[in-house]
Amino acid sequence: MSSVITTKIILRLFNEGSAFTIDDIFNFFKKDEQRDVKIAIARLKYEESIKRKQNYEGSVLISLSEKGKLRALNMIFKKFDNRKERWDGKWRMVSFDIPDVCAKGRKALAYRLRAGGFYKIQESLFLYPYNCEKEIKALARLFKIEKYICFGLLESIDDQDKLIHHFKLG
Numbered sequence: 001m002s003s004v005i006t007t008k009i010i011l012r013l014f015n016e017g018s019a020f021t022i023d024d025i026f027n028f029f030k031k032d033e034q035r036d037v038k039i040a041i042a043r044l045k046y047e048e049s050i051k052r053k054q055n056y057e058g059s060v061l062i063s064l065s066e067k068g069k070l071r072a073l074n075m076i077f078k079k080f081d082n083r084k085e086r087w088d089g090k091w092r093m094v095s096f097d098i099p100d101v102c103a104k105g106r107k108a109l110a111y112r113l114r115a116g117g118f119y120k121i122q123e124s125l126f127l128y129p130y131n132c133e134k135e136i137k138a139l140a141r142l143f144k145i146e147k148y149i150c151f152g153l154l155e156s157i158d159d160q161d162k163l164i165h166h167f168k169l170g
Contacts (some may be wrong), residue, residue, distance in 0.1 A: 005033060007042040007075060008044055010064065011051065014064055014072035014138075019053070019063035044068065066142060073112065073139050080116030083130050087169045092128045093152035094118065098145050105143030112139060127157065129167050 012028060013020065022041070029037050036160050041062070042057040044050040049068035064072060079147075094113060098106035118126040133151055157163065164170045 002039050005029065005036045005096045006044060007055045009037070009040055009044065010068060011075060013050070013062070013064045014069060014076075019061040021055075021059045021061055023059070025062060037085065069138065069142055072091070073135060073142070076135050077112040077116040080118075080128070080130075080132065080135075082117075085130060087129050087167075089155075090129075091154040091157055091163070092130070093150075093154055094126045094128070094131050094132075095150040095152070096124045096145070096148050098124075098148040100146065102143070102145050105140075105145040106148075109139060109142055109149070117167075119163060127154075127163060129163075129169060 009025060012025075026034060032048070041050070045052065048065055048068070050062050050069055051065045051068075053063070055061050094109075095107060096106065098109070110114065113126045113128075114120070116128070116132075118128045120126055136149065136151055137146070139158055140149050
């Protein structure tokens with residue numbers, strides 16, 4: 001049960017994009033889950049996935065560390081391959097030309113795009129049918145490769161029927 005709570009904490013911190021007090025985090029969960037929340041917070045702190053900081057009022061704020069952000073993005077990209085939402089008819093294009101000095105970031109991006117089910121058009125050009133800009137930009141920021149990535153929204157693309165079939169949209 002604690003791993004489910006850990007996942008919920010990480011994703012909540014990532015999606016909200018801000019720090020929360022420990023009380024706020026406890027308030028996200030039911031009373032009978034409080035013990036598991038306490039264990040999850042301790043584990044996340046031990047794993048260095050969260051940062052704790054005292055604010056000016058004296059309460060403790062919790063936010064994701066860089067390691068925690070990467071963990072959240074990994075969770076999100078794994079779920080991308082199973083999205084079942086209604087398609088808006090537009091394609092999200094991710095293109096990149098990342099130099100060798102940023103090879104770690106390039107490999108991280110390409111790996112997560114493949115793991116997320118993005119369709120590889122060319123070596124550094126991927127398409128996806130659902131909104132993913134926030135996650136792509138967060139990953140780029142994390143690896144400091146924002147200036148090497150181009151994100152686009154396309155109304156149509158050649159051989160679109162093949163993509164519709166690939167993503168099971170039609």
